[in-house]
Amino acid sequence: MKTTKTIFQDGDHRWLAIVRDPDKPNYLIDTNEYLVTHGDRGLLVDPGGAEIFPAVFSALSAEFDPSALSGMFASHQDPDCCSSLALWLEFNPAMRCYVSWMWSGFLPHFGGSGETFVAIPDEGMEIPVDTLMLQAIPAHYLHSSGNFHLYDKVARLLFSGDVGAALLPPGMDGLYVNNFDAHIRHAEAFHKRWMGSNEAKRRWCERASGMAIDLLCPQHGAIYTGPDVERFINWFDELPVGLAV
Amino acid sequence: MSTATALTVGATASAAGADLLRIVRINEQIKRVVGVSFKINIMALNAIFLAKRAGTAALGFGVLSNELRVFSQELRDCMSGLNGLIHASVNEVSIILRNGRQDRLLGELAKGGAVLPLVSGVLERRAGERSAHAKRLADLRRQLKRALEDAFQLVELGGVLAKSAKIEAAYGQSFAASLTQVSSEFDGIVEEIRGALESLRHSPFFASK
Numbered sequence: 001m002k003t004t005k006t007i008f009q010d011g012d013h014r015w016l017a018i019v020r021d022p023d024k025p026n027y028l029i030d031t032n033e034y035l036v037t038h039g040d041r042g043l044l045v046d047p048g049g050a051e052i053f054p055a056v057f058s059a060l061s062a063e064f065d066p067s068a069l070s071g072m073f074a075s076h077q078d079p080d081c082c083s084s085l086a087l088w089l090e091f092n093p094a095m096r097c098y099v100s101w102m103w104s105g106f107l108p109h110f111g112g113s114g115e116t117f118v119a120i121p122d123e124g125m126e127i128p129v130d131t132l133m134l135q136a137i138p139a140h141y142l143h144s145s146g147n148f149h150l151y152d153k154v155a156r157l158l159f160s161g162d163v164g165a166a167l168l169p170p171g172m173d174g175l176y177v178n179n180f181d182a183h184i185r186h187a188e189a190f191h192k193r194w195m196g197s198n199e200a201k202r203r204w205c206e207r208a209s210g211m212a213i214d215l216l217c218p219q220h221g222a223i224y225t226g227p228d229v230e231r232f233i234n235w236f237d238e239l240p241v242g243l244a245v
Numbered sequence: 246m247s248t249a250t251a252l253t254v255g256a257t258a259s260a261a262g263a264d265l266l267r268i269v270r271i272n273e274q275i276k277r278v279v280g281v282s283f284k285i286n287i288m289a290l291n292a293i294f295l296a297k298r299a300g301t302a303a304l305g306f307g308v309l310s311n312e313l314r315v316f317s318q319e320l321r322d323c324m325s326g327l328n329g330l331i332h333a334s335v336n337e338v339s340i341i342l343r344n345g346r347q348d349r350l351l352g353e354l355a356k357g358g359a360v361l362p363l364v365s366g367v368l369e370r371r372a373g374e375r376s377a378h379a380k381r382l383a384d385l386r387r388q389l390k391r392a393l394e395d396a397f398q399l400v401e402l403g404g405v406l407a408k409s410a411k412i413e414a415a416y417g418q419s420f421a422a423s424l425t426q427v428s429s430e431f432d433g434i435v436e437e438i439r440g441a442l443e444s445l446r447h448s449p450f451f452a453s454k
Contacts, residue, residue, distance in 0.1 A: 001357070050346070054353035061360045085348060090367050 002033075002052075005175055007215060007223065008155040013132060015157055016115055017049075017217065020173055021055045027042055028052065029092070029167075031080050032219055035060055036152065039130035044072040044088070045150055045159050046219050050110075053084040055092075071096035071118075073127060073136070075161035075219065076144030077103040079110075086111025098127050098136065101145030122147055125223045137207065139163060139190045141200035156214040159185040163204065164232055165190055166221030180231050187221065195241035202237050205237040260453060261341040262380070267450035268338065271389075272331050274441050275324050278396075281410040281438055281442045282320040285403075285431065292410075292427045299420035305413040306424050307408055313431060316403045320438070321395045337382045344375060390451050393442065400439050407431040 001021060004157040008015040009161050020035040033056050034045035042064055048056050062064060069092055074082040077099070089095055089111055099107055101119035108117070124136040127150070143162050150159040166187035177183045195201055209230075215231060216224040289310045296307030348371055356365045410431055414424035 050350060053350050053359075057354055058357045058360050061363055066363065078346065087350060090347075090371070091363070 002055045004035075004059045004063050005169065007175075007217070008152075008157055010155070012040075013039075013154065014036075014153055015152070015215075015217075016060075017061045017175065017223065018056050019175060021052065024052065024055065024180060028111070029080055030220060031224075032217070032221075034127055034217060035064060036134065038132035039057075039063060040068055041070045041151075042068055043131040043134070044069055044074050044129065046161070047072050047084050047088055048082075049080045049084045050087060050149075051089045054083070057087075066068045066091050069095055070097060070129065071127075073097075073134075073150050073159075074099040074103070074107065075139075075149065075159070076100065076147045077106050077142070081161075081219065083110045085116075089116065098204070100140075100144075100146030110139045123144075124148060125143045139200075139204055141195070141197040143194040143196055144205055146195075151211060151214065157217060158208065158211065159217045159219075161219050162194055163191075164188065164216050164218035164221070164224060166218070168221050174222055177224050177228050180224075180228050181221060184232070184235055190220075191239055191243060192241055199243055201236060201239075201241055205231065205233050208233050222224075254424070261338045264450060264453060265338045265342070267453075268331060269449055271445055271448055271450060272328075273326050274445050275331065278441050279321060279324045279435055279436050281441075282317045282324070285320075285355065285434055286314055288427065288430060288434070289317060291371050292424075294422065295423060295427060298435060299417050299424065302418040303417060303424060305421055306410060306417060306428070309410040309413055312406050313403070314408070316399070316406060316440070320396070320399055320403070323392070323399055324372075325394050327389065328397060330385055330392060331422040334382065334385045334389065335386060336346070341375075341378050341382065344378065347371075348375065386451060386453065393445055397439075397442050397446070400435060400442055403435045404432075404439065407435045 001023070002018045005017045005019060006014060007017050014037045016035040018035065018061055024030065028049070028051055031046070031048050031052065033048045036043050036045060054059055056067065069088070072082070072088065072095060074097060082097070085097060095116070096118050097107065097112060097116050097120045098120055101121060104117040104119040120136045121140060122140065124138050127134045127136055132154065134234065135151040135153065137151050139147045139149045139161060141147065147161060149163070164187070166183060166184050167190055172186070213229045214225065216229045259339065285307035285393055292310035296303040296310055299306070351364060351368060351371065354360050355368060407428060414428045416419060417424040
């Protein structure tokens with residue numbers, strides 16, 4: 001089963017990271033799922049693939065009533081992000097799925113109906129969780145052509161999807177980055193290959209530099225905190241991306 | 246999910262996978278029959294012209310050739326009905342396969358025990374849906390079998406027509422040789438269809454529950 005870790009809490013406003021399943025088969029890429037709660041409502045952030053649904057559901061249920069989930073946010077269309085959609089809807093058919101307008105016709109192949117999807121326009125939008133307003137931040141071509149990150153300005157937390165992701169070797173499975181130089185080596189090849197556009201990367205770095213971020217939370221690997229957030233943005237800004245060969 | 250239920254889910258999914266392969270084979274046979282029935286239609290048209298040329302000596306042959314054309318059309322209609330049932334069966338089996346994967350994943354949850362109260366309602370509802378789909382597939386299986394029997398009856402009639410055409414060909418005077426050749430081809434083709442349908446009758450798909 002996965003472990004649930006509280007990464008931010010202020011009263012009933014919480015961010016939980018659902019991470020690191022020791023029983024996960026090696027052929028499945030490891031993913032981080034997040035849950036943001038406010039009041040008695042919750043939003044799942046990149047709920048994960050179908051194969052890991054049992055582990056995510058069990059871990060989440062230990063901390064939160066899954067029937068109180070109002071929706072899910074899918075940063076992009078990949079199966080490791082949201083192919084569990086149909087299974088979550090089994091528990092709460094009223095859940096809404098926020099995803100780029102580009103993918104709102106593709107994701108129904110994973111499940112859901114016409115009412116399930118809320119299409120996010122290219123410029124982003126506000127996503128409510130109870131009275132808390134989160135911001136879908138454009139991150140197109142990083143790596144998907146219709147890609148969003150999720151910003152919580154109260155928690156000063158940016159969920160950054162595949163940006164910041166690292167494919168960590170066994171034994172390096174801490175929740176937070178504690179040695180940036182050692183960590184970033186495991187992020188380099190991933191970013192060079194997965195991120196499709198230097199121009200898009202530069203724009204994202206400019207935007208992220210202007211935001212107050214204490215926690216930068218990727219979908220794979222460890223979470224960047226404090227000064228490592230700025231270190232990562234600078235590192236990413238200088239990294240040439242988008243060339244496979 | 247109890248061990249017994251998990252086994253049921255696994256067995257259902259595995260049987261659905263086997264059913265899908267069997268349906269594919271049935272569909273291939275149906276395509277073959279449709280192709281052959283087109284051939285009968287063309288042959289019957291030619292036979293009608295031949296009978297006209299032969300005149301009064303081949304009046305009976307002409308009538309039978311026309312009947313064979315009608316038979317060819319009816320056979321194609323029959324195969325089209327079978328196709329519809331095949332399509333519905335593929336749809337049903339696909340749903341069973343997809344649900345099988347989801348049931349397996351939901352079943353994993355129940356093993357944990359702690360979340361069982363949360364999932365038991367969903368598992369119960371899905372078990373009901375599983376039974377409903379299994380029942381629908383069983384209904385389709387029965388309908389397919391019935392439609393296949395109807396097709397077989399039709400082919401029996403086609404066989405009688407082809408054999409009668411052979412007899413009529415003997416009265417074709419100077420055209421007797423050509424008419425005999427055509428009627429033998431009819432007979433051969435009807436036999437080919439009969440063989441295809443006979444093998445469909447024995448498909449393990451119809452033996453499944």
